[in-house]
């Protein structure tokens with residue numbers, strides 16, 4: 620199964636509209652497109668519309684970092700997935716920052732996954748354990764609970780198209796920022812694929828793309844991308860630096876090319 624490698628830049632709450640355009644312009648100059656690598660940029664909500672007019676859509680897709688699960692109504696301050704339909708191809712759902720700072724529950728994450736799918740936006744579902752959970756040997760339980768609850772309402776066909784990002788929260792720069800050992804991450808990635816297989820069968824499990832979402836940079840990227848069940852990365856801080864991010868893409872390309 621040749622799953623297309625997915626490299627996602629999560630700019631988080633950084634860069635205003637003109638800074639976003641400038642970074643996009645630099646990335647466009649540096650990055651060469653490749654048919655087997657998909658590059659997705661998740662800027663702030665405000666930058667999505669202008670970037671959608673500026674980017675080379677052959678090379679880049681856009682993602683929202685969050686959206687509300689209702690399609691419309693009196694939800695002051697929110698933006699819905701239905702409003703983002705046509706503007707983004709992907710939507711990050713359940714990022715650890717949202718679960719931790721904004722107390723997003725399993726039910727809200729589930730409803731957002733469903734709303735994204737309903738509006739033809741591919742959810743990038745983030746799941747992962749905290750440091751105390753890891754130390755208590757609860758990683759599998761946490762991954763199981765976050766995954767099964769989030770995809771509960773989806774059909775097998777819908778599940779086969781979603782993206783899952785494994786984010787060990789302790790290995791994200793915002794939180795503990797501990798460096799994970801790439802080889803140790805394969806176990807969790809495989810566990811996620813097995814869970815999908817248990818729920819929806821082998822054919823669906825082998826379609827689903829699973830990303831590594833802890834900290835990566837241009838130096839360690841190859842070690843993560845070489846893991847058997849790793850189909851790409853969700854990059855935070857390093858995606859704000861065009862040299863770093865374009866090197867990450869270049870290395871992903873080299874690895875993929877070496878396998879073709």
Ligand code: 13P
Nearest residue numbers: 629791792834853855856
């Ligand atoms: P960092 O790469 O900044 O650690 O963030 C990872 C992440 O949260 C990706 O969404």
